Amino acid sequence: xxxxxxxxxxWPGQGATLLAFGxxxxxLLAFAYRSWAVIRFPYTIEYGEGPVLxxxxxxxxxGWPYKPIEGFPYTFSVYTPLYLWLSAQFLRLGxxxxxxxxxxxxxxxxxxxxxxxxxxxxxxTAQRWAMMAAxxxxxxxxxxxxxxxxxxxxxxxxxxxxxxxxxxxVGEKTFAPRRIxxxxxxxLLAFYTKQSFVAAPLAYGLVLLSQDRRRGxxxxxxxxxxxxxxxxxxxxxTGGTFFTDVVIGNANPYxxxxxxRFTGGFLAxxxxxxxxxxxxxxxxxxxxxxxxxGVYFLCAALVTLSAGKAGAWxxxxxxxxxxxCLLAAMAWQRLGDRRNGGWATLLxxxxxxxxxxxxxxxxxxxxxxxxxxWLQHTAQIDEQLSARLxxxxxxxxxxxxxxxxxxxxxxxxxxxVYTQLAAQGAWDPAPFLQDLAAHRFPLLVLRRGxxxxxxxxxxxxxxxxxxxxxxxxxxxxxxGYELCRPARPxxxxxxxxxxxxxxxxxxxxxxxxxxxxxxxxxxxGQPLTVTLLWQAEAVPAADYxxxxxxxxxxxxxxxxxxxxxxEGTFRTRQWRAGDVIRDVHRLVVPGDAPPGPYQLLVGxxxxxxxxxxxxxxxxxxxxxxxxxxxx
Numbered sequence: 001x002x003x004x005x006x007x008x009x010x011w012p013g014q015g016a017t018l019l020a021f022g023x024x025x026x027x028l029l030a031f032a033y034r035s036w037a038v039i040r041f042p043y044t045i046e047y048g049e050g051p052v053l054x055x056x057x058x059x060x061x062x063g064w065p066y067k068p069i070e071g072f073p074y075t076f077s078v079y080t081p082l083y084l085w086l087s088a089q090f091l092r093l094g095x096x097x098x099x100x101x102x103x104x105x106x107x108x109x110x111x112x113x114x115x116x117x118x119x120x121x122x123x124x125t126a127q128r129w130a131m132m133a134a135x136x137x138x139x140x141x142x143x144x145x146x147x148x149x150x151x152x153x154x155x156x157x158x159x160x161x162x163x164x165x166x167x168x169x170v171g172e173k174t175f176a177p178r179r180i181x182x183x184x185x186x187x188l189l190a191f192y193t194k195q196s197f198v199a200a201p202l203a204y205g206l207v208l209l210s211q212d213r214r215r216g217x218x219x220x221x222x223x224x225x226x227x228x229x230x231x232x233x234x235x236x237x238t239g240g241t242f243f244t245d246v247v248i249g250n251a252n253p254y255x256x257x258x259x260x261r262f263t264g265g266f267l268a269x270x271x272x273x274x275x276x277x278x279x280x281x282x283x284x285x286x287x288x289x290x291x292x293x294g295v296y297f298l299c300a301a302l303v304t305l306s307a308g309k310a311g312a313w314x315x316x317x318x319x320x321x322x323x324x325c326l327l328a329a330m331a332w333q334r335l336g337d338r339r340n341g342g343w344a345t346l347l348x349x350x351x352x353x354x355x356x357x358x359x360x361x362x363x364x365x366x367x368x369x370x371x372x373x374w375l376q377h378t379a380q381i382d383e384q385l386s387a388r389l390x391x392x393x394x395x396x397x398x399x400x401x402x403x404x405x406x407x408x409x410x411x412x413x414x415x416x417v418y419t420q421l422a423a424q425g426a427w428d429p430a431p432f433l434q435d436l437a438a439h440r441f442p443l444l445v446l447r448r449g450x451x452x453x454x455x456x457x458x459x460x461x462x463x464x465x466x467x468x469x470x471x472x473x474x475x476x477x478x479x480g481y482e483l484c485r486p487a488r489p490x491x492x493x494x495x496x497x498x499x500x501x502x503x504x505x506x507x508x509x510x511x512x513x514x515x516x517x518x519x520x521x522x523x524x525g526q527p528l529t530v531t532l533l534w535q536a537e538a539v540p541a542a543d544y545x546x547x548x549x550x551x552x553x554x555x556x557x558x559x560x561x562x563x564x565x566x567e568g569t570f571r572t573r574q575w576r577a578g579d580v581i582r583d584v585h586r587l588v589v590p591g592d593a594p595p596g597p598y599q600l601l602v603g604x605x606x607x608x609x610x611x612x613x614x615x616x617x618x619x620x621x622x623x624x625x626x627x628x629x630x631x
Contacts, residue, residue: 013345017128020352024132027139027356031147033368038148039102041375043382044402049098049150051075051414052084053405056150057096059088066238066245069427072435073395074413076245081234082193083152096408101150108158109147113138115161116325122168123293123326125333128345132352133329136273141362142314142321152194153315159190160200161322167204168292180219188227195246199303199319203296252310252420259308266317269362272355273321276328283334293330297323310420310458381479382406385445388476388483398445399459400481412441416459429463436467439486444472446482451570451581466580470533473582487582490533495618495625497604500540501572503618504580505533506627508600528587530600530627534565536575543571544604544613548585549624551601558593561585572604600627 044050055065055077065077065084077084083104090100113134120130137143146154163186166179187201201223209216235242267274277297284290290298300320307316336344365371385403389396395412398404404411413432421427435441451465460468473487490505497503510528530548543564550559564571565583575581601624605612612623619626 011342013342013349016346016349016353020132020349020356021135023353023356024135024139027359028135030368031138031144034144034371035106035147037368037371037375039099039106041379042098043379043406044098044150044400045375045378046145046149046151047400047402047416050400050402050405051077051411051417052079052087052150052152053096053098053101054401054411055079056084056087056091056101057405057408059085060091064238064241066241068241069244069249069421070431072431073411074415074418074432075401075411076241076249076414076417078246078249078417079152080192080195080246082189083155086155087150096406098150098406102148105149105151105154106147108154109138109143111158112154112161112322113143115158115165116322116329118165119161119168119293119326120329122165123291123330123333125329126336129329129332129336129348132332132348133325136328136352136355137322137325139356139359140321141269141359142318144363146315146318151315153318156190156193156197157318157322159186159193160197160319163187163190164200164204164292164296167200184219184223184226187223188230191227192230195250196303196306196316197319199299200296203292203299206299207292207295248426249417249421250309251424251426253423254308255310256308258310258312259305262307262312262314262317263304266314266321269358270321270324270355271358272351273324273328276331276351277324280327280331280334283331291330293323293326297327310423311416381481384478385481388445388478389443392443395441396443396445397441399447399450400445403445415464419458419461419464422461422463429461433463433467436464436471439471442485444468444482444484446484448477448480448482449569450482451566451579452574462576462579466578469580469582473531474584490531493618493625493627495620496537496616497613497625499616500536500538501544501575501604501613502535502537503532503602503625504535506602507531508627524589524591524593524595526589528559528589530561530585530587530602532583532585532602534581534583536572536577536579536581538577540572540575542606543573545607546583546585546604547602547624548587549601550587550589550598552594552596552598555621558598559587559589561587601625602627 038045044053054075058065059081065081067076069076083101086104087101090103091097093100116137117130117134120133121127125133163183166183166186183204184201187204190197190200205216205220205223208219231242281290281294281297284294297320300323304316304320306312332344332348335348360366365374382403386407389403389407389409394410396404396409397412397415399415401411401414418427418429418432422429446468450460451469453459468484470490471487472484474482475485476483488507490507493503493505495503508528508530510526528550532546532548545562546565547562548560549557551557563585565581567584570581601621603612603615603624614623615625
């Protein structure tokens with residue numbers, strides 16, 4: 001090829017490469033800002049940080065976070081201990097602070113990126129391809145988030161990749177005993193950081209077996225023996241609860257639809273990396289020789305199948321993404337070797353630029369200004385919640401356990417884990433339900449809308465939420481949270497609407513109310529709070545509106561309140577048979593209302609037509625249940 005043609009194809013590639021690296025640098029600046037801001041942030045920013053901080057606190061105090069599943073408090077560690085123990089060393093320095101564990105995560109993500117680069121170079125890829133692959137990993141929304149979470153995943157990933165780096169063949173020497181020993185140690189450390197990180201040793205074992213069956217079997221036996229002895233030692237030290245907690249405690253229900261949704265979302269964000277990695281795998285398959293990186297990817301992809309179990313999230317794709325970036329670098333090198341270097345450079349640079357664009361929808365916020373505003377808003381909420389906790393005796397039940405852990409308060413229940421155990425029949429919730437009935441918790445801190453669970457968090461069973469509705473009343477709110485305290489008992493009632501919704505009880509409160517027969521005597525301008533306790537007998541056919549009317553002895557209406565139950569946070573079409581719902585309506589008696597006996601008429605209707613649900617049983621008037629108003 002002529003020099004002129006090389007120049008024509010080289011300059012576009014060089015310019016696109018500079019642009020790609022420039023954009024990667026911008027993403028890295030955002031990564032650095034986020035990491036610095038969140039490491040210093042005093043509150044949790046992700047649900048899973050709360051329980052992990054709580055378990056690390058127990059290590060810091062000289063105990064174990066592993067305990068029998070049954071018995072109060074309802075919490076135990078579902079993770080192997082290494083990250084918890086390391087984070088605990090930072091907690092010894094400054095109490096229940098998050099910065100130490102987050103610092104470990106950030107350093108681990110950076111180390112993982114370096115190993116991707118080093119492995120790519122070991123595969124003889126050009127420096128620019130190796131750098132692009134490593135920087136793409138750092139630029140991804142997955143690395144961006146998990147570098148700042150007080151969670152074990154990033155450290156486990158770093159151990160796995162570092163172990164693979166040591167195990168990776170160097171030149172003709174495919175088995176170096178010293179390197180393999182330390183690689184095996186790192187694989188074990190990864191497992192004992194988080195037990196789902198088994199792809200790297202599985203991949204290496206398969207490759208070793210294919211090359212030297214005897215040596216591979218000996219290595220596998222050594223790994224199983226060493227890992228088993230460590231497991232047995234931990235189980236013995238914890239009185240048998242280590243096995244129960246990290247094995248049985250992780251027996252969450254599996255949802256194939258959730259797995260497909262997570263996988264589809266992941267692939268949409270990393271589509272061009274996935275295409276590059278897939279191209280490399282296809283070429284290796286055609287050549288009938290899978291590289292160690294190729295086998296590692298297949299094993300990591302196999303592990304991601306567990307992302308369908310309840311509680312899984314994008315962290316199950318971190319290792320897969322790291323290996324895909326490595327395979328992508330190998331594919332780009334292959335492309336450069338087979339085609340004109342200038343055009344290959346241009347194509348890869350454009351691919352990297354386009355991939356950065358695909359990353360953008362994966363970020364919740366774009367830019368340091370939006371991140372700073374979000375952190376400030378989060379801090380304001382947590383500061384208000386912390387103030388509400390002050391002076392409240394333990395134990396407090398908080399759906400977000402982080403607010404308890406950062407305030408050095410005990411965690412009463414890891415509700416998500418116990419909800420999954422109850423769903424699997426591995427835990428009897430009766431003692432917890434009895435605790436709610438006995439008002440053992442002076443305060444509940446719940447997400448507003450937790451009963452509808454629109455996000456599919458599954459942090460409480462419907463049975464648990466129904467018990468909370470029966471025995472606790474919302475007395476305050478902080479942004480998206482409800483603060484609930486023990487409620488006085490309801491007056492029993494037995495009324496039925498359309499054999500679908502039953503009124504179990506009610507409570508009427510107002511200042512200065514006097515008793516007069518079966519009705520209530522009111523004063524003009526008097527506020528009136530009516531609390532209704534509904535129970536679904538079947539799934540309602542529509543979203544109904546509740547009406548509460550105050551009428552006098554002649555049936556004249558003097559006050560009313562109409563609205564969806566629970567102020568719209570749990571609409572009737574979301575109800576299921578057995579659900580119990582506490583529904584509050586506030587009325588104000590007009591100033592010209594005469595004193596005298598009144599009664600309340602309660603029912604439901606379709607808002608689009610005004611048609612009332614018929615009363616199937618109970619004292620009624622005009623398809624409305626009559627509530628006797630008395631002290």
